Amino acid sequence: MTETPPAPACFPVTVDVVALTVRDGQLNVLLITRLIDPFRGRLALPGGFVLAGEELLEAAGRELAEETGVGHLPGHLEQLGSYGPKGRDPRGDVLTVAHLLLAPDFPVLSAGSDAEHAAWYPVGQVLGGELQLAFDHGRILGDALERAKSKLEYSPLGAAFCGEEFTVAQLRAVYEAVWGTRLDPRNFHRKATGTPDFLEDTGRMTTGDAGRPAALFRLAPAARTAAGQPARAVLNPPLMRPRD
Amino acid sequence: MTETPPAPACFPVTVDVVALTVRDGQLNVLLITRLIDPFRGRLALPGGFVLAGEELLEAAGRELAEETGVGHLPGHLEQLGSYGPKGRDPRGDVLTVAHLLLAPDFPVLSAGSDAEHAAWYPVGQVLGGELQLAFDHGRILGDALERAKSKLEYSPLGAAFCGEEFTVAQLRAVYEAVWGTRLDPRNFHRKATGTPDFLEDTGRMTTGDAGRPAALFRLAPAARTAAGQPARAVLNPPLMRPRD
DNA sequence: GTATTTATCGTCACCTTGACAATAATTCGA
DNA sequence: TCGAATTATTGTCAAGGTGACGATAAATAC
Numbered sequence: 001m002t003e004t005p006p007a008p009a010c011f012p013v014t015v016d017v018v019a020l021t022v023r024d025g026q027l028n029v030l031l032i033t034r035l036i037d038p039f040r041g042r043l044a045l046p047g048g049f050v051l052a053g054e055e056l057l058e059a060a061g062r063e064l065a066e067e068t069g070v071g072h073l074p075g076h077l078e079q080l081g082s083y084g085p086k087g088r089d090p091r092g093d094v095l096t097v098a099h100l101l102l103a104p105d106f107p108v109l110s111a112g113s114d115a116e117h118a119a120w121y122p123v124g125q126v127l128g129g130e131l132q133l134a135f136d137h138g139r140i141l142g143d144a145l146e147r148a149k150s151k152l153e154y155s156p157l158g159a160a161f162c163g164e165e166f167t168v169a170q171l172r173a174v175y176e177a178v179w180g181t182r183l184d185p186r187n188f189h190r191k192a193t194g195t196p197d198f199l200e201d202t203g204r205m206t207t208g209d210a211g212r213p214a215a216l217f218r219l220a221p222a223a224r225t226a227a228g229q230p231a232r233a234v235l236n237p238p239l240m241r242p243r244d
Numbered sequence: 245m246t247e248t249p250p251a252p253a254c255f256p257v258t259v260d261v262v263a264l265t266v267r268d269g270q271l272n273v274l275l276i277t278r279l280i281d282p283f284r285g286r287l288a289l290p291g292g293f294v295l296a297g298e299e300l301l302e303a304a305g306r307e308l309a310e311e312t313g314v315g316h317l318p319g320h321l322e323q324l325g326s327y328g329p330k331g332r333d334p335r336g337d338v339l340t341v342a343h344l345l346l347a348p349d350f351p352v353l354s355a356g357s358d359a360e361h362a363a364w365y366p367v368g369q370v371l372g373g374e375l376q377l378a379f380d381h382g383r384i385l386g387d388a389l390e391r392a393k394s395k396l397e398y399s400p401l402g403a404a405f406c407g408e409e410f411t412v413a414q415l416r417a418v419y420e421a422v423w424g425t426r427l428d429p430r431n432f433h434r435k436a437t438g439t440p441d442f443l444e445d446t447g448r449m450t451t452g453d454a455g456r457p458a459a460l461f462r463l464a465p466a467a468r469t470a471a472g473q474p475a476r477a478v479l480n481p482p483l484m485r486p487r488d
Numbered sequence: 489g490t491a492t493t494t495a496t497c498g499t500c501a502c503c504t505t506g507a508c509a510a511t512a513a514t515t516c517g518a
Numbered sequence: 519t520c521g522a523a524t525t526a527t528t529g530t531c532a533a534g535g536t537g538a539c540g541a542t543a544a545a546t547a548c
Contacts, residue, residue: 009293010254013329013339049253052337055330082326082341085257086299093296095257095339097326169495187537189496194535211494212544237481237504237535413526431506433527455525456513481504481535 011085011095015060016047016137018080018144019101021120022161022177028120029141030101030108031133032067035116038090039134043126045141046118047096060099068108068118075103076160080144088136098140100147102160148178154238156198156223165202167214168192179241197222197234255329255339259304260291260381262324262388263312263345265364266405266421272364273385274345274352275377276311279360282334283378287370289385290362291340304343312352312362319347320404324388332380342384344391346404392422398482400442400467409446411458412436423485441466441478 019030031043048063050056061073080100085093108118123145125131133141151157152175159166161174172188192199199217206214223234263274275287290311294303305317324344329337352362367389369375377385395401396419403410405418416432436443443461450458467478 009257009295011257011294013253013255013257050255050329050339051253053330056326056328056339079325081323082300084300085294086297095294095300095341097339167495184537184539185494186496186498186539191536193496208546209494210546211492212496212546214495237484240481240536411526428506428508429525430508430527430529435505437527452515453525454515454523456515456527458526484505 011093013050014047014094014096015050015056015063015099016045016096016140017060017064017077017099017101018045018141019064019075019103020123020144020148020161020178021075021103021105022174023105023120023122025173025177027123027145027177027180028105029123029126030064030068030118031121031126032116032118034134042134043121043131044134045098045137050097056097057099060097064101067116068106070106070109073101073103074106075101076157077101080140080147083136083140096140098144100144102148102151102157104161104163145178149241152178152239153241154235156219156234159219159223165204165216165218167206167216168199169214171199171217175239175241181242191239193217195235195239255337257294258291258338258340259294259300259307259343260289260340260384261304261308261321261343261345262289262385263308263319263347264367264388264392264405264422265319265347265349266418267349267364267366269417269421271367271389271421271424272349273367273370274308274312274362275365275370276360276362278378286378287365287375288378289342289381294341300341301343304341304345308345311360312350314350314353317345317347318350319345320401321345324384324391327380327384340384342388344388346392346395346401348405348407389422393485396422396483397485398479400463400478403463403467409448409460409462411450411460412443413458415443415461419483419485425486435483437461439479439483 017030021028021030030046032046034040034042034044046064046067047060048066050059054062056079057077060079061077065071065073078100080098082095082097085095088094088096105120108120121131123141126133126141127138132138158171158174158178161178162170168189169185171192172183172185175188176183197220200220202216202218204216206216261274265272265274274290276290278284278286278288290308291304292307292310294300298306300323301321304323305321309315309317322344324342326339326341329339332338332340349364352364365375367385370377370385371382376382402415402418402422405422406414412433413429415436416427416429419432420427441464444464446460446462448460450460
């Protein structure tokens with residue numbers, strides 16, 4: 001058999017992004033429709049090659065912005081993990097570094113006809129349905145969901161799905177969508193507002209919605225990074241997700 | 245994934261391994277002494293280039309085995325995260341995928357004079373002391389420690405530091421070394437033996453040690469993978485680590 | 489207005505934790 | 519050989535967190 005040359009092993013490196021949001025109480029993931037082979041016509045995670053001189057997070061943010069047409073990405077972006085390089089692309093070995101974006105619902109610009117079309121898809125529909133993702137993106141999505149679920153337990157990252165200010169019920173809807181369970185509103189309210197360094201009352205209230213107005217909260221300073229995004233683990237003991 | 249750009253961006257890809265163990269009640273990390281520039285003479289994480297046709301975990305295991313001279317790696321190996329490629333190696337952009345090994349203490353073969361010397365170093369000495377790791381390995385080590393600490397909370401992975409069979413006290417020593425705290429032996433015993441699907445009594449006891457003989461446990465089947473290594477998250481509620 | 493909806497506050501039993509007493513079963517040392 | 523020391527294990531108890539659910543507040547819907 002042929003010997004593998006001892007030359008330093010170089011690989012094409014891509015970044016992929018699992019962008020999650022909650023729309024109408026459903027967890028959604030951002031997917032693009034591939035216009036070229038392999039997997040032409042299939043849905044895939046947005047992503048692309050890392051450019052020279054770029055950091056991984058940077059590349060992930062750039063690719064996502066390019067493919068959705070948004071200027072500034074909302075939400076929290078973090079690295080998920082790396083996959084490959086063996087056997088995940090029929091064209092050859094490609095290493096991909098997957099990322100996870102937890103974001104409030106944002107509109108995806110329907111790009112022109114020659115660009116790949118990006119859109120939100122309900123996660124349940126992607127996993128359970130006949131939709132099959134390109135490459136190993138189904139596995140990556142699965143890992144991303146598991147990460148998202150567990151992050152909500154012990155970090156304030158659920159707030160990344162909400163806007164700057166939000167009600168306890170909106171935050172609860174995030175937990176319910178990500179975990180796929182119903183939570184008792186009263187117990188959730190007690191835990192969310194009672195956990196130190198989690199939520200901060202803005203003093204303002206919602207108006208116009210059905211039912212009693214709700215207090216508006218924002219993330220407490222201790223739960224935010226300098227950039228304003230939720231970061232530090234503060235939920236101790238964790239917000240426990242019901243195990244089956 | 246997007247269309248292939250004119251010049252697909254390729255990078256040299258390495259794997260690094262943060263191998264942790266507990267020796268004499270102290271958390272230790274496996275480091276090699278670099279024999280070549282850059283950072284000649286400095287301590288660094290073991291690692292090396294990913295070869296064509298290799299998976300990441302495979303490459304990490306191979307490199308670690310090569311540099312320590314052990315045949316079969318004990319313990320639990322998992323991916324930690326990727327770093328770079330920008331600005332971490334003075335010779336150029338290199339992407340590295342860091343890994344984490346939690347293992348029982350194993351002897352490192354002192355390799356010949358021309359090979360890089362691998363040895364265990366107490367983590368406290370590496371972090372606090374004048375020892376400065378090569379490249380961005382100090383940051384990687386820091387991330388690895390944080391990962392290890394949090395894994396012990398909600399997974400049975402502490403047992404990866406022990407052998408096949410172990411006493412509750414040995415497991416407690418692992419927690420104390422990794423977390424850098426003292427734990428009450430009685431409360432730890434209650435939690436460890438009382439958590440379903442965590443420990444399984446072998447029916448055998450220790451002999452010869454000072455004090456009352458201790459019962460020998462192994463990981464419960466539900467906490468093991470097929471390979472025998474601890475895997476599934478079972479500690480719910482978690483084994484809480486004392487926060488400052 | 490009255491019904492409905494949603495938010496928020498309380499209550500209570502149960503469970504887990506942290507602190508610590510008590511007992512068991514061995515080795516160590518005189 | 520016999521206490522002393524050491525380590526393991528079982529309990530006890532108060533404090534705090536959780537799950538289940540009643541009750542009340544404050545808006546919109548009809």
